Amino acid sequence: MKLTPGSFIHMAKESIASGDEKDEKALLYHLEHLAFLEKRIMDMEKRLIDEAHKRYQKPMAILTSFKGMGNILASQFLSEVGDIHRFQNYKKLIAYAGTDPVIKESGLAKSKGGISKRGSAHLRHVGFLIARCAILHDTRFKLYYKRKKEEGMSYKMAVIATWNKMAKIIHHLLTHEIYYVPDFV
Numbered sequence: 001m002k003l004t005p006g007s008f009i010h011m012a013k014e015s016i017a018s019g020d021e022k023d024e025k026a027l028l029y030h031l032e033h034l035a036f037l038e039k040r041i042m043d044m045e046k047r048l049i050d051e052a053h054k055r056y057q058k059p060m061a062i063l064t065s066f067k068g069m070g071n072i073l074a075s076q077f078l079s080e081v082g083d084i085h086r087f088q089n090y091k092k093l094i095a096y097a098g099t100d101p102v103i104k105e106s107g108l109a110k111s112k113g114g115i116s117k118r119g120s121a122h123l124r125h126v127g128f129l130i131a132r133c134a135i136l137h138d139t140r141f142k143l144y145y146k147r148k149k150e151e152g153m154s155y156k157m158a159v160i161a162t163w164n165k166m167a168k169i170i171h172h173l174l175t176h177e178i179y180y181v182p183d184f185v
Helices: 005-014 021-055 057-064 071-081 090-097 121-137 141-151 154-174
Strands: 100-108 108-116
Touching: 005 021, 057 071, 057 108, 057 154, 071 121, 071 141, 090 121, 090 154, 121 154, 141 154
Parallel strands: none
Antiparallel strands: 100 108
16 A cells, blocks of 8 residues: 555544544645655656766766666766766775775874765765665675674774775776676675
C-alpha cells in the first residue's frame, strides 16, 4: 500500500488517538507539504543528473562503475568538483574536501587533531556518503574500513579514511579516464 497524505489521515481516524479535527487538518497540511517537497527534490535530482550526464558523460560513467555509487552521488560529486584536472593530485582533492588530517601544535606538544574541515562542506558530506556506500557494496573498501576500525579508529574516522582512499582512486581514474574494476569479485 502506498502511503499518501489521505491514507495517513484515514489511519489516524481509525486509531485510538483520533478525535481532534484541528490536529487532523494540521497533519494533513504537513503531509501534503512534505509530498510537495519530495516531488520538488525528485525533480531537482533529475535535473542535476541530466545536466551532469550532458556536461560530464565520461566521468559519470567512470564514477558509476563503483559498486553502490549511483547517478545522484556521482552527479553531486561532479557538481562540486567540476573538472578533475583542477586538482594536480589526489592530495589537493582531499584538501578541497577538507578531509585531510591535521596535526595540532602548541609549544612542545603535538597531537593528531582529526580533519581540517577547511574545504567544501558539501563535498565532505558527499564523500562521506560515497564511502559509506562503497563500504556496503565493495569488498576492497569494506576490508579497508574494517582494518581501520581494528586499528582503533572511530566509525567516522574510519569512514573518512575510506573516503580519502577512494578520493585517491577516483582522482586517478578520472584523470586517466579509466573505469573502476574491483580487485575482489
